[in-house]
Amino acid sequence: MHHTFGSYGAHVVEVSVAPGANGQKRVTIHKVVSVGDVGQPVNLSMLEAQMQGGIIDGIGAAFYGDVPIANGRAMSRNFGDYRLIRMREAPLAIEAHFIQSRLRPTGFGEPPLPPIAPAVANAISALTGERIRMMPFMKAGFVLG
Secondary structure (H helix, E strand, O other), rough: EEEEOOOOEOOOOOOOOEEEEOOOEEEEEEEEEEEOOOOOOOEEEEHHHHHHHHHHHHHHHHHHHOOOEEEEEEOOOOOOHOOOOOHHHHHOEEEEEEEOOOOOOOOOOOOOOOOHHHHHHHHHHHHHHOOOOOHHHHOOOOEEE
16 A cells, blocks of 8 residues: 555555576466545546556566666666566556545555555565565566566
8 A cells, every 4th residue: 555645556466476487486467456545536547547557667667677876877778778567567457446535636646656566575475475575576586477
């Protein structure tokens, strides 16, 4: 769960883990069920798109978000040097739900992104018993499959 700009976002994630190449563990994210509390929802289609985009961006950052630093400089010069999530790695299903309210509408740009990494890490831990304690997850041997 995360709270920013007066809004809340929370996720529950369903994953499977299989052996991968070179001792890595291949993670498939089958489903993400998300709830947002944004006060009175004004445009549900836009809110759902924000939820999906934040989740996908957050999963990419959780697994691959690494900008190496050498001599005080970022070694990734542009997105060509930065590993982004691929369509085949995105969750197979994302359910977005929003709490109905009559309270003043709030912001919802960032709230879906921060809680997805811990939600995925907790789902992996519940399945395997192994805690991921660093990001990106690829450094702990977990990759998207």
